[in-house]
Amino acid sequence: MPHSALEIAQALIRCRSVTPAEGGALCYLQDLLKRAGFETHRVKFSEPGMPEIDNLYAKIGRGVPHFVFAGHTDVVPAGDETRWKHSAFSGDVANGVLFGRGAVDMKGAIACFAAAALNHLAANKNSKGSISFLITGDEEGPAVNGTVKLLQWAKARGEQFDHCVVGEPTSVDVVGDTIKIGRRGSLSGTITVAGKSGHAAYPQRAENPIRALVNILHAIQEPLDEGSWHFEKSNLEVVSVDVGNAAFNVIPGEAKARFNVRFNDNHSVASLKTELLERSKKAAGATQFRIDWEPPSDVFVTKPGPFVDTLSASVAEVTGKKPQLSTSGGTSDARFFKDYCEVVDLGLVGQTMHQVDESTPVADLDRLTAIYRKILERYFA
Ligand SMILES: [Zn+2]
CATH class of the missing domain: 3.40.630.10 (Zn peptidases)
Known part of the structure; x- marks a missing residue:
């Protein structure tokens, strides 16, 4: 049988x-x-x-x-x-x-x-x-x-x-x-931008981290490549933007965003991290930020x-x-x-x-x- x-x-x-x-x-x-x-x-x-x-x-x-x-x-x-x-x-x-x-x-x-x-x-x-x-x-x-x-x-x-x-x-x-x-590979990270909290009416005494975060998000969402022989284009999605500020008259002291990239063989985990960090640095100017990476898959x-x-x-x-x-x-x-x-x-x-x-x-x-x-x-x- x-x-x-x-x-x-x-x-x-x-x-x-x-x-x-x-x-x-x-x-x-x-x-x-x-x-x-x-x-x-x-x-x-x-x-x-x-x-x-x-x-x-x-x-x-x-x-x-x-x-x-x-x-x-x-x-x-x-x-x-x-x-x-x-x-x-x-x-x-x-x-x-x-x-x-x-x-x-x-x-x-x-x-x-x-x-x-x-x-x-x-x-x-x-x-x-x-x-x-x-x-x-x-x-x-x-x-x-x-x-x-x-x-x-x-x-x-x-x-x-x-x-x-x-x-x-x-x-x-x-x-x-x-x-x-x-x-495709998958790489996720959390961007944390440090600012200085303060009264929304006195912005000169504060530093709003959301400005730099928005610039960083713009920069990393620019195209990563045109695809390759076996793969479609790599893609980055911002999956969350988190400030958690309930007040209208407060400039927050910190802003975070999380993203996930699905990437093709134009990149490796290492080269992609370098690329995203460089774009972020350029976009953030003098503002301090860091990216914490999740375990990737290549x-x-x-x-x-x-x-x-x-x-x-x-x-x-x-x-x-x-x-x-x-x-x-x-x-x-x-x-x-x-x-x-x-x-x-x-x-x-x-x-x-x-x-x-x-x-x-x-x-x-x-x-x-x-x-x-x-x-x-x-x-x-
Ligand atoms: Zn299964």
Whole structure:
């Protein structure tokens, strides 16, 4: 009996694995893979002040090439569960649609890859190379005790990955219509401008920090670039301006603003910080200010080549159409793989992710399973 992605997805959805809870999802997957001959490891990581996170690493085979599938079994909360047509952790199927938290983000894709890998292995007993699952329980949370540490752990064990597919829901309208070959970087900061508070009627005795802050915000919102071969233009959004002054007759002593930049490969974190600081200095003149930076995530792109070609050809064989190679949207755990191996994201249609009644057509699960199966066939051929 071939493994069915639907059955695996239902079993996973029925586990209440809302970050940071394991909820039985990793246990289920570990058991499934172990029975198929995978060597499995449960790896827990912790950090002071954060909940301990359970992760799973499973591998079959010894040689090269080494293909890794990466994903997360943790899910975002269901919200008001009474608003769901089908209970959020039921895994109900109605009219050919599977409902449940994680159906598309991303228990569904894990199920598809598990079914694809197990069926591939059953049909190719002497397959060369290695297949691994690197599954975290900490993607929707702080992402501190998940993929980053699991990759370090695997490296310390001597594991070397050649290529990785992350199963985030990248498809836009139809399964396989889009592969994310890269992700923009993200950099956030808080600008604090120091002034001198005083009476609004006596501005000569005060220094209003809002004047300098407005100038700085103008300067940093100027275009950062014109886009690049694989990326749209970088963009900075001011997301908050905070003075907190309730009085009309008081010049405040301090003003703050927060911003987020989504940047392309014309920049690195370091060069972008330098650019924004220089613009701010020029705009602020003699006024004192500082920028406090949040932990950034860097930009990456897996340039089209043999690996991306294999993926595209596999998708086209199943769907009849080559996928778009995109770098739009938010970040994913793929950013942590870029220092280890070539990586892309390829998963289900993301329209209902994080929503009430998250769902996927069962036909989409079958189609993604067929795509993953083709990828494995071509990759190990
Ligand atoms: Zn996800």
